[in-house]
Amino acid sequence: xxxxxxxxxxxxxxxxxxxxxxxxxxxxxxxxxxxxxxxxxxxxxxxxxxxxxxxxxxxxxxxxxxxxxxxxxxxxxxxxxxxxxxxxxxxxxxxxxxxxxxxxxxxxxxxxxxxxxxxxxxxxxxxxxxxxxxxxxxxxxxxxxxxxxxxxxxxxxxxxxxxxxxxxxxxxxxxxxxxxxxxxxxxxxxxxxxxxxxxxxxxxxxxxxxxxxxxxxxxxxxxxxxxxxxxxxxxxxxxxxxxxxx
Amino acid sequence: xxxxxxxxxxxxxxxxxxxxxxxxxxxxxxxxxxxxxxxxxxxxxxxxxxxxxxxxxxxxxxxxxxxxxxxxxxxxxxxxxxxxxxxxxxxxxxxxxxxxxxxxxxxxxxxxxxxxxxxxxxxxxxxxxxxxxxxxxxxxxxxxxxxxxxxxxxxxxxxxxxxxxxxxxxxxxxxxxxxxxxxxxxxxxxxxxxxxxxxxxxxxxxxxxxxxxxxxxxxxxxxxxxxxxxxxxxxxxxxxxxxxxxxxxxxxxxxxxxxxxxxxxxxxx
Numbered sequence: 001x002x003x004x005x006x007x008x009x010x011x012x013x014x015x016x017x018x019x020x021x022x023x024x025x026x027x028x029x030x031x032x033x034x035x036x037x038x039x040x041x042x043x044x045x046x047x048x049x050x051x052x053x054x055x056x057x058x059x060x061x062x063x064x065x066x067x068x069x070x071x072x073x074x075x076x077x078x079x080x081x082x083x084x085x086x087x088x089x090x091x092x093x094x095x096x097x098x099x100x101x102x103x104x105x106x107x108x109x110x111x112x113x114x115x116x117x118x119x120x121x122x123x124x125x126x127x128x129x130x131x132x133x134x135x136x137x138x139x140x141x142x143x144x145x146x147x148x149x150x151x152x153x154x155x156x157x158x159x160x161x162x163x164x165x166x167x168x169x170x171x172x173x174x175x176x177x178x179x180x181x182x183x184x185x186x187x188x189x190x191x192x193x194x195x196x197x198x199x200x201x202x203x204x205x206x207x208x209x210x211x212x213x214x215x216x217x218x219x220x221x222x223x224x225x226x227x228x229x230x231x232x233x234x235x236x237x238x239x240x241x242x243x244x245x246x
Numbered sequence: 247x248x249x250x251x252x253x254x255x256x257x258x259x260x261x262x263x264x265x266x267x268x269x270x271x272x273x274x275x276x277x278x279x280x281x282x283x284x285x286x287x288x289x290x291x292x293x294x295x296x297x298x299x300x301x302x303x304x305x306x307x308x309x310x311x312x313x314x315x316x317x318x319x320x321x322x323x324x325x326x327x328x329x330x331x332x333x334x335x336x337x338x339x340x341x342x343x344x345x346x347x348x349x350x351x352x353x354x355x356x357x358x359x360x361x362x363x364x365x366x367x368x369x370x371x372x373x374x375x376x377x378x379x380x381x382x383x384x385x386x387x388x389x390x391x392x393x394x395x396x397x398x399x400x401x402x403x404x405x406x407x408x409x410x411x412x413x414x415x416x417x418x419x420x421x422x423x424x425x426x427x428x429x430x431x432x433x434x435x436x437x438x439x440x441x442x443x444x445x446x447x448x449x450x451x452x453x454x455x456x457x458x459x460x461x462x463x464x465x466x467x468x469x470x471x472x473x474x475x476x477x478x479x480x481x482x483x484x485x486x487x488x489x490x491x492x493x494x495x496x497x498x499x500x501x502x503x504x505x506x507x508x509x510x511x512x513x514x515x
Binding site (some may be wrong): 053083086092093 | 273
């Protein structure tokens with residue numbers, strides 16, 4: 001297996017309506033790294049994640065996953081390697097029962113039935129969701145939905161995990177268990193979020209996106225304690241680094 | 247009835263289907279086949295047939311009692327759609343002036359018979375279909391349809407309908423609430439605002455569809471929704487289908503109502 005490298009080289013992306021979402025974005029993420037992507041609303045974080053598995057294709061520039069450059073031909077292969085978790089679990093969970101949903105990816109990979117069952121059970125027990133297997137997604141709570149959404153991606157056994165706001169709309173306890181779960185994953189991880197404490201906890205490295213380009217890139221501890229940089233990007237110090245006067 | 251209550255009602259049918267009773271545990275394919283056979287048998291009767299239809303109420307009655315489905319709930323649902331059937335048949339007594347002899351010596355317009363026949367067939371078929379849905383989780387109905395040869399495209403459509411109807415209705419509910427909160431009585435609840443809400447809802451749905459499609463692509467979707475094979479048919483499922491067929495045949499070709507009537511006459515003579 002090649003190393004799970006993600007490389008963006010001079011990536012530009014323009015939406016069909018003319019919005020320039022990414023402008024000359026370059027970075028390289030090496031095997032096993034976890035990287036937080038932060039930035040103001042509309043800075044291009046979600047667009048960036050959508051480029052990772054070919055949901056959107058760069059207008060110019062190259063995206064390389066492992067040893068494969070992203071093209072229309074390699075898209076299917078790349079989707080096996082990159083597990084993309086969307087912000088809203090209702091978009092992610094489209095099958096009528098939890099079990100069917102988690103089985104969707106493995107079945108599309110063409111695995112046989114016994115293998116699919118094994119994968120589904122493994123993925124669901126990873127997120128402590130085995131007892132939810134026969135429930136329809138609309139009977140789940142928000143925390144359960146996002147746990148199942150993660151399981152549905154983990155069942156494909158991806159090399160790289162890309163997540164868009166994984167902790168949005170989770171209660172503190174579910175958020176905490178999500179964080180400890182993320183820490184146990186050995187995958188390369190790319191997490192776009194406004195939850196800076198989560199990034200500080202989970203990611204060693206952090207990239208700040210401003211107007212579609214990388215404004216800063218470095219160790220999370222440094223970037224997330226740089227008050228001026230954060231405030232320039234509509235962000236603030238992570239709550240755990242703020243001194244609170246009560 | 248308010249929006250929230252309506253929503254609760256849809257949800258209730260869905261929650262009922264996840265109960266655990268003898269009927270719920272039957273294989274969905276068996277229930278689907280039995281229900282379809284029931285429907286075809288009921289509508290196969292001639293348009294003036296009334297008496298022979300009554301024994302067929304046994305099927306929904308049994309499904310309801312054994313499946314522990316509340317009678318009033320099903321009754322309400324049937325009444326809700328009944329205007330359609332009533333309007334189809336209401337003019338029959340006027341348009342069909344032929345006379346039919348009723349045993350003690352009266353005659354009645356044939357139209358009345360066809361009207362009642364329509365009503366009975368309607369109540370029987372709708373309640374049977376409702377009971378199928380109330381005793382079988384919808385996804386498994388879809389899997390049953392698929393394994394009985396329904397094209398996968400239609401089945402996928404049904405599955406998505408079921409998955410997203412709740413999301414859509416909740417979205418609409420939130421918008422209606424937001425409107426009501428700022429409309430202070432009658433203002434703002436008019437047709438103009440309503441039309442705009444529908445428009446916005448449509449746009450949001452389109453956007454959501456796009457996101458869902460990306461999510462599907464991300465997990466290797468290539469045009470067909472794969473489905474794991476459903477569980478195996480057990481002996482009790484076969485017994486259920488066989489019994490249903492037996493009763494349907496008897497009710498169809500032997501006038502049970504008349505037989506019961508004769509028997510009663512013999513007994514009370």
